[in-house]
Amino acid sequence: MSKPSSPRTTFRRAALIGAVAAFGLLVAACGDQKAEVKPQADATVAGADQLAPCPSVESRPPVANALPDVSLPCLGDGPDIRLSNLRGPLLVNVWAQWCGPCRKEAPYLAELHVKAGDKVKMIGIDYIDTRPDLAVRFAVEQKWDYPHVADRDKQIQQGLKIGGPPLTAFVDAKGAVVYVHRAPFTSQQELDQLVREKLGVTW
Structure with missing residues (x-):
């Protein structure tokens, strides 16, 4: 039977998971930003x-x-x-x-x-x-x-x-x-x- 995690261990694990998730969102956001900027650079002149x-x-x-x-x-x-x-x-x-x-x-x-x-x-x-x-x-x-x-x-x-x-x-x-x-x-x-x-x- 495994030993229950201490409150301190649980907190560290949650913080690590949160940091990984935040990094993933940041990378995804950067990717979206690049996708939005690129077409503007290649766009023809309006009109x-x-x-x-x-x-x-x-x-x-x-x-x-x-x-x-x-x-x-x-x-x-x-x-x-x-x-x-x-x-x-x-x-x-x-x-x-x-x-x-x-x-x-x-x-x-x-x-x-x-x-x-x-x-x-x-x-x-x-x-x-x-x-x-x-x-x-x-x-x-x-x-x-x-x-x-x-x-x-x-x-x-x-x-x-x-x-x-x-x-x-x-x-x-x-x-x-x-x-x-x-x-x-x-x-x-x-x-x-x-x-x-x-x-x-x-x-």
Whole structure:
């Protein structure tokens, strides 16, 4: 017959069991916390799905005076886009949500996309912007219903000789940059006229 445990032994045993249980709960809690944090790190920018998706662009041979030969990630959904593979008639607008003049010309770009339709392709480049969430919100608010990519490391700076946004490049059907507008558009008429003159597109 076993000897009954003393009150002191019973207390120690209960304390040990409690400590083991508490440690188990702590480990489980840490595991749950990691499981919750990981998806947030991998999550896409809120609202990105409201932007026009970036298209797949086939690889093309190089041409003279082309856009910079760099690949930029899509600001919304879709694959990276290699700029030198793009062909026109195309308007490439370099912008940033922190750029005041970009905000002023934004409605003209949105209106051009509506009026010109498929006759003029358009793509935006969010430039050296550390707040992709604000960039996405800005593009959605401006109703820019065309694809956008992001250049946070100034990859296009040298190729397009960018001093700062906004900047708009006009690209012809062969992929050559035929004109670069290094200022904000001051009216719809100015933008529409440049599209007609530089790209030969009317609507």
